[in-house]
Amino acid sequence: MPDPFRHYEGTPLIDLPAxxxxxxxxxxxxxxxxxxxxxxLDWIHFLSRLLFYSASISAAKQTVSGQxxxxxxxxxxxxxxxxxxxxxGPNGLYHYRVSSHMLERRASGDYGTLRFLLTSIAWRExxxxxxxxxxxxxxxxxxxxxxxxxxxxxxxCEAAAxxxxxxxxxxxxxxxxxxxxxxxxVELRGAPAFPAAASGEWFGGIPNKVxxxxxxxxxxxxxxxxxxxxxxxxxxxxDDNGTAIARKRYNEGLAYGEIARRRRSALDFRGGTESxxxxxxxxxxxxxxxxLQADFATELYVQLYLYVHRVRDLNxxxxxxxxxxxxxxxxxxxxxxVVAAGLSLGQDLAGNSCVTFSMIGDxxxxxxxxxxxxxxxxxxxxxxxxxxxxxxxxxxxxxxTGIGAFFDxxxxxxxxxxxxxxxxxVYHFACGYAIEDQxxx
Numbered sequence: 001m002p003d004p005f006r007h008y009e010g011t012p013l014i015d016l017p018a019x020x021x022x023x024x025x026x027x028x029x030x031x032x033x034x035x036x037x038x039x040x041l042d043w044i045h046f047l048s049r050l051l052f053y054s055a056s057i058s059a060a061k062q063t064v065s066g067q068x069x070x071x072x073x074x075x076x077x078x079x080x081x082x083x084x085x086x087x088x089g090p091n092g093l094y095h096y097r098v099s100s101h102m103l104e105r106r107a108s109g110d111y112g113t114l115r116f117l118l119t120s121i122a123w124r125e126x127x128x129x130x131x132x133x134x135x136x137x138x139x140x141x142x143x144x145x146x147x148x149x150x151x152x153x154x155x156x157c158e159a160a161a162x163x164x165x166x167x168x169x170x171x172x173x174x175x176x177x178x179x180x181x182x183x184x185x186v187e188l189r190g191a192p193a194f195p196a197a198a199s200g201e202w203f204g205g206i207p208n209k210v211x212x213x214x215x216x217x218x219x220x221x222x223x224x225x226x227x228x229x230x231x232x233x234x235x236x237x238x239d240d241n242g243t244a245i246a247r248k249r250y251n252e253g254l255a256y257g258e259i260a261r262r263r264r265s266a267l268d269f270r271g272g273t274e275s276x277x278x279x280x281x282x283x284x285x286x287x288x289x290x291x292l293q294a295d296f297a298t299e300l301y302v303q304l305y306l307y308v309h310r311v312r313d314l315n316x317x318x319x320x321x322x323x324x325x326x327x328x329x330x331x332x333x334x335x336x337x338v339v340a341a342g343l344s345l346g347q348d349l350a351g352n353s354c355v356t357f358s359m360i361g362d363x364x365x366x367x368x369x370x371x372x373x374x375x376x377x378x379x380x381x382x383x384x385x386x387x388x389x390x391x392x393x394x395x396x397x398x399x400x401t402g403i404g405a406f407f408d409x410x411x412x413x414x415x416x417x418x419x420x421x422x423x424x425x426v427y428h429f430a431c432g433y434a435i436e437d438q439x440x441x
Contacts, residue, residue, distance in 0.1 A: 002124045004070070004081050005099040006177070008205030014094075014103040016048035022257030023053065023154035027395040030154045030256045031287040031388060038156025043194045046155075047087065047103065054151035055085050055144065056101055058261045072098065073260055074147040075390060077136035077404050082124040083144045083183075086117040086174055091197040093174065095205075106175060109200030116186040117170070118144050121179050122224070123214050129404075131219040136404050138376055139427060141183045142383020143390075143402075147260070148186055149293070150391065154256040157190040161294035163377055164370075167228045177207035179214070181224060184380060226372045259394050266399040266434035271352035274433050275310035280396050281355060282326065284431070287392040288385050289323040296377040301366045302385060302426070305331070305358040305415055307340040309351070310432075318415070331415070343414060344428050345405040353432035354398070358411055359385065364422020382427040393431050403428035 025036035041049065052073075059071045072081060085096040087103070088111035095104040118141050125133035125140075149159035162185040170182045285304065291297070304321040306328070308314055318332035341351030343358075350356045359382045366374030386402045393400040404427065411425040412418075 002080075002121075002127050002210040003208065004124065005097075005208075006084050006095070006121065006180075006210070007097060007099070007208045008095050008104045008106060009208060011095075011104040011106055011203045011205035013097070014044065014105060016051065016101050016103060017045055018048075018101060020045065020049040020052050022255055023049075023151075024255045024257070025154055027254060027256040027259035027391055028283075028287070030150055031290070031392055031395070033290065034153075035158070036154045036156050036256070038190060041192055043089075043091075043192055046192050048101070049155055050148070050151055050157075051085070051096055052101065053154065053257050053260045054147045055096060056098060058263075071264065073263070074140075074144045075263070075265055075387070075402065076140050076143070077125060077402070078128055079265075080124045080128060081140070082120045082122060082137045083140050084119045084121065084180060085144070085148075086119065086176075087114070088112065088117065088174070089114045090194040104205060105203060106205055107200070107202045108197045110197055114188045114191050114194065116148060116188070117174055117182055118148075118184045118186065119176060119180040120183050121210060122181065122217075122220055123179060124210060126215070126217050126220060127211070131217050132404070133217070134220045134223050135379060135426070138183070138379030139383040139386065139402065139404060142380040142385075143387040144383075145184055145186060145294075145380065146384040146387035150256070150387075151260060152188055154260075157188050159186050159188050159293065161186050161292070161297070161380075163294060163296045163373070163380065164229060166230060168230060175202070175204055179210065180207075183376070223375070227376050229373055254395060259391055263390050263394050264399065264434070265390075265401040266349065266430070266432070267401070268349045268435045269352040269354070269399075269430065269432035270435055273310070274354070275312050276354045276396075276398055276431070278311055278313040280398075281311050281314070284389060284392045284396060285321050285323070286326060288388045289321070290388070292381065292384055294380075296370060296374075297381065299365075299369075300381060301362045301374075301378045302381045303360045303362070304385075305360060307336040307350070307356040307358070309335075309337050309340070309356070310354045339414065343406055343411050344403050344430075345407065347403060347405070349401065350403060350428065350430050353430035355431050356403075357389075357429040357431075358406075358415060358425050359427040359429065360415070360417060360423050361426040362423050367422075379426055386427060386429055389429055389431065398431055399434035400429060400431040403430060
């Protein structure tokens with residue numbers, strides 16, 4: 001198993017204050033578009049707070065055999081964490097050392113407006129999932145993006161993602177290790193002022209090897225190469241276009257900080273007769289599909305299909321969610337538990353849940369707007385929706401989990417999606433009441 005932590009050895013280290021103050025705004029309010037209070041913090045305390053509630057270690061788990069491993073605030077397929085966080089700002093370039101909640105200073109100098117760069121180390125996923133791992137890396141970037149953006153909103157900032165950039169040029173400018181690929185930039189507005197660097201100096205650092213041996217997967221390398229941009233790109237950051245949409249107000253619920261750090265991926269659900277309410281489901285769907293702030297998100301390329309098992313006042317069946325009208329369109333009636341589990345590679349949790357989702361991505365429409373780069377954007381959006389489902393479910397009193405393994409063609413066929421339509425299942429998700437079979441220590 002590859003090392004889940006990247007270090008750039010030999011760089012100056014900056015301790016981030018431990019256990020920073022929790023954002024008190026309710027998580028449902030943050031998901032609904034409200035901002036928390038923008039407190040007066042110096043830049044180190046600000047970054048400590050932002051990263052603690054978006055990317056840090058949140059707990060440790062222990063298996064029955066005694067093996068211990070870390071969980072993080074941002075979820076990951078198989079808990080393998082291919083995503084790394086780099087920070088550029090007016091006083092330098094930094095890498096977040098997750099293992100010790102520290103910053104590695106890789107350069108001093110003026111790097112402009114505060115910006116995070118999210119990168120992927122694909123081998124961390126490919127070690128387990130082989131060629132399919134590239135999808136999971138993209139999902140994880142979407143989760144990390146929303147984890148960062150929502151934490152920023154909870155402490156009084158706004159974030160907007162930028163997906164259009166010259167990949168190789170950005171990798172050079174950030175001095176990334178050869179096994180790290182730049183995937184998504186996230187710009188922050190409303191952060192405290194950073195002190196200007198007196199001079200520019202490159203520290204670099206030596207990246208640790210995550211494995212002594214790496215197996216190459218040509219399909220992953222080919223897909224990544226096909227979705228690269230290798231030319232200068234002029235982009236404009238998307239404005240928040242969600243203000244014109246009528247939004248419900250959520251005035252109750254647990255604080256964002258508590259929800260963000262206690263979120264876990266459910267390993268299975270209890271099944272039985274426990275159910276969620278119709279209103280809980282509609283609230284979840286409303287919050288999950290809010291407009292995303294990114295240069296590639298002026299339109300949503302992902303649509304949710306639901307396998308409803310146990311939702312009060314809603315008959316079991318398959319439904320399509322229409323976000324513009326907040327309407328569930330019936331497609332199939334009857335018990336879907338066996339089908340949902342079967343389509344999800346025979347995983348029982350997809351049938352034991354209260355509701356399971358298929359996210360259908362419109363790959364053709366994305367490609368028409370963005371070329372092959374659109375493949376990444378569809379999966380980023382799916383991951384972002386998944387992260388919002390995670391936090392909304394936790395706030396509403398139940399749990400959820402992302403499911404990256406499913407029979408692609410069988411899902412499309414069951415949902416009546418023609419192969420020539422350019423639409424394809426890209427992610428599964430399930431919500432319900434979790435079984436805990438590993439203890440948190």
